[in-house]
Amino acid sequence: MSMFRSKKLDLGGFVNIKVIRDHTKRKVFAEHEPERQALRYIIRNLTLSARTRAQAQLQLTKMHCYTRSTQIRNRCVEGGKGRGVLRDFKMSRYNFRVHALEGSIPGVKKASW
Amino acid sequence: MSVPRSRILDLLKVQCRIFNHTFNPERLRTGNKILRQRLKGPALAAYYPQKMATIPDLQRAYAAEGLETINEPEDDRREHIRILKARGKGAPKKQRTPNESKKKKR
Numbered sequence: 001m002s003m004f005r006s007k008k009l010d011l012g013g014f015v016n017i018k019v020i021r022d023h024t025k026r027k028v029f030a031e032h033e034p035e036r037q038a039l040r041y042i043i044r045n046l047t048l049s050a051r052t053r054a055q056a057q058l059q060l061t062k063m064h065c066y067t068r069s070t071q072i073r074n075r076c077v078e079g080g081k082g083r084g085v086l087r088d089f090k091m092s093r094y095n096f097r098v099h100a101l102e103g104s105i106p107g108v109k110k111a112s113w
Numbered sequence: 114m115s116v117p118r119s120r121i122l123d124l125l126k127v128q129c130r131i132f133n134h135t136f137n138p139e140r141l142r143t144g145n146k147i148l149r150q151r152l153k154g155p156a157l158a159a160y161y162p163q164k165m166a167t168i169p170d171l172q173r174a175y176a177a178e179g180l181e182t183i184n185e186p187e188d189d190r191r192e193h194i195r196i197l198k199a200r201g202k203g204a205p206k207k208q209r210t211p212n213e214s215k216k217k218k219r
Contacts, residue, residue, distance in 0.1 A: 009164065010163065010164050011161050011162070011163070011164055012161075012162045012163055012164045012165045013161065013162040019161065022161075023160075023161050026154075026157050026158045026160060026161075027158050029154055029157060029158075030154030030155055030157060030158040031154070033152050033153070033154040034152065037147055037148075037150065037152070040144070040147045041144045041147045041148055042144070043144070044142055044143075044144030044146070044147055045142070045143050045144035046141040046142045046143070046144075047141055047143055069153075069157070072157060074160065077160075077161055077162060090160065
């Protein structure tokens with residue numbers, strides 16, 4: 001949602017709307033994570049009253065969807081692609097191949113035997 | 114010889130006090146699992162590369178001290194536009210009012 005988006009672009013490298021959106025979700029999640037964890041603790045704590053726990057459940061479900069970690073998806077930092085992204089290199093498979101063949105990724109070499 | 118339950122509970126209580134455990138004989142879920150989890154927000158938020166300083170930023174920073182920075186691509190662009198305009202092939206001027214643009218069309 002645009003209300004969470006930073007007014008000035010704070011990303012370097014490849015940028016498109018999907019990357020900006022995912023970056024915004026990450027920042028919003030980081031900001032609200034303590035609150036979410038506190039609510040989750042209340043919900044899981046059986047020593048508290050049922051009423052408190054139910055209220056905490058309601059509060060947690062009412063939070064904005066951008067504060068959820070499940071909204072975050074790893075995207076390619078080179079091309080913004082959402083599928084086939086290698087987690088270790090933060091790159092889509094094709095961009096990874098291009099960079100690996102170029103030799104710009106340390107320690108990566110085409111196998112040959 | 115059987116030991117009464119209350120006696121065992123007392124022993125458990127003392128044991129918990131000594132070893133700094135939580136005394137929870139009913140084994141209720143206290144949600145401490147969640148408090149033990151580390152916050153992963155900062156690591157997730159640092160996924161994409163941050164914005165770095167650009168040549169215009171440098172120019173702005175050093176302009177106050179009277180230093181000049183060369184921005185070659187920008188200079189090349191300006192030069193190209195200057196040549197185009199000298200030949201009369203530059204981009205047209207922007208229309209000020211909507212009426213003006215309508216008149217031009219006819």
